[in-house]
Amino acid sequence: MNQEEILSWARSWVESNKLSKDAGDFAREKVSDIITQSTDVVEFTLDLEEALGMEDTGFDLDALAPKFATLTFAELADEIVKLAQSRKA
């Protein structure tokens, strides 16, 4: 997935889990301001790994989770793209 696709997936996930705020630029929202419960953070991470086809690869997104407090959704999507590219290299 590219950055736009990851962002779109995240927006859908937030909406389907009824976590979205009413207004604002989703891409600029901090992840931890929208996904506030520890179980939701984990579900989001696990579902994203499945969507990216990362499960059973021995690689996971746990290392990025501590950065949810400072990353926006757009920045998170960028980080994931960079991670995926570095894995392929």
Add this chain to the structure above:
Amino acid sequence: MRYINAIYTTHQGELVSNEFLLPHFLKAVEVAPVSPEHQQELIDSVRYFLVGERERYVVPGVLDLGSFAKRAAAFETAAERSLEALSQQITLATASTEVSFDVIVTTTSTGSLMPGLSYRLAARLGDRVRSDTMMVDLHVGCTGSMKALKLVGQLDATAANCLVVSVELPSTLINLSSTDVDVWQGNCTFGDGAAAVWLSDRPPQGDMALAMEQLRYVQHARTGLDLIRWGYDDYYTFRLGNENTFNRDVREYITQSLRGIEPAALQSPHWAIHPAGIALLMRLSRKLGMPRNALDASVTHYKRFSNASSASILHILRDEAATAVDGGIINLLTMGAGFNVIYGHVRKER
């Protein structure tokens, strides 16, 4: 067959939330003598470890425990209060019986007392304990209570009535001066708790009869010794061998240890799982194909009491036993330093 006839629980100290701890913990890491990058890593980690609504019991003055003497004294005081609360429940429950306990096995990972917990409990139980009662004090880790159940389960028929007791006070380890991410993970993850289990060979006794049908113990000392171990500052600190690979390594050990389990057993909706960490549990449950609600009891416990080491699984088992149907299975799963994985199940007879 050994039966669990009652599970007694207690929490002592003060109940504090993530919301209460966060500003105190952030204040501590913001003055840590480290590089700006390292400091940001610590800040991000503390925020992540304390995300969401969660509570735990801690010893009074937990943010001011700065010396070995203070921490050890706090442990002893809280341990005595826990034992007092448990002994009152045990004494009341056995009041109209002639039960005296043949064996008392205790476990704690978070302090060391001499005389040990078993003697301090015995001193409170009057004629429920005899001069020839076997009293053993274990120092284990998160798997301590399940190990104690396994040990008692293997004793001969002379051990007719037994007590297994877990007293865990990890709040005495909280270290605000550390600059290590894994120490802060420990600071944020654990909470205090205690429990006692009455076991016997007689189902009609006590509040319940959970038949201890299976407890399987797998240790990985040769390869897993360094996964979790103590570090030392003014007291013990919770350290991980490699915090980057810890979750993955633990998942692998648990998955290996559960090979050969009947798939149908994994589908039981009733699980008492040690709340080692929500991310770990949720990944594991997906990998093992467990039903989504299998983690509910552990997650609920974790949100209310955090990870109370070996006491947690006993609290969760008690909660699951209240809702399981007669004849139903409750799966047990715990993991901890060693590295150990213990899996088993009890069957609720009443």
